[in-house]
Amino acid sequence: MHEQIEAGTVRVFIALAPPDDAKDELAQALRPAYDAYPHMRWNRIEDWHITLAFLGELPRQAVSLLQPPLAELAAAHHPLRLSLHGSGHFDERVLWSGIGGDLHGLRLLADEVRALVEEHGITLPDRPLNPHLTLARARRDDTSSVVRAAAGLSAFTGRTWQAARLHLVGSNYGRGPGPIRYRDIESWPFNSA
Template sequence: MTLRVFVALAPPDAAKDELARVLRPAYARYPRLRWNRIEDWHITLAFLGELPLTTVPLLRSVLADRAASHPALQLGLRGGGHFDERLLWSGIGGDLEGLHLLAADVRELVRSCGIDFKDRTLRPHLTLARSRRDDPTSVPQAAAELTGFVGRPWKAERLHLVGSNIGRGPGPIRYRDIEAWRFGDAIRAQGSSAPAKP
């Protein structure tokens, strides 16, 4: 048995709701776009592809440790763009240096588990919709309408290991958390056990 797997961050509900309100006119204006479900919005740090289920326990251990020792990241959703006029996204602002360092750490940990994957350049974004092959204009137009959007800052509180059903039938893509770990648990534990200052 295999599962398509990636490691990601997810915006909190308030940030997703804020962007969804901004997108409401686009939902009506571009009905032929295949819009992602809001609950599936995520920022991919490492796409690992199709993996045997036996690799998941290995990933759980190293990712849990990494999340526990890493502080939460301050991020925000901002603007919009597209890849090849086919994929609509919202951009990511905030602590991008920290985001890139976290992604590099995650990818190195995955490799340390003996898992081979295609190491694509990180381009932090939140995928919103995909166009149909006969619709080359909706995605660029929708992206242009997002240009001035700047969402409120938020903290990425958890590191998510996610599985998807891509390639498993004609229905829409669905994602589910295999597991998620809170950032900074080890840091908080050290702070609470530190002796009181005189």
């Protein structure tokens, strides 16, 4: 899929996305938490992703210039075998699912993505990759819900799947105000040969 890039800016990141059946498996395990904590801000299942590099707000022209080298990078990599498992939280406000499988390969891919982005003049914060999939956020006055939801999901172990594509994603891409929504600007298959 290739989206037309218009003038202006867009918030972008580069990510991997679990396949629908892996997301459905996790959503089923989350059912008790959905019911127990409806007041948490749950991310839409179609927006679940594993961020490799958050680029922030960029001119759309800069995003266009990244597309060909990202396509080449994807074509040079084989799919990664990953899984979703366990859970935790950041600062008792953000609920996440952990990532298992080829974490070494995931870190190498993230390093290559970051290097490519920086070669194109985009500065990234220097922070280590902490592979996770963000599920929900709590209000500042209700952090105990995130802690309890993380504990309830801590034993989850999902099936292994292949990350088959590299995604360049825009947040609220082509939308007005409202909840954050993500949309592929473009995605590229990894080399499955």
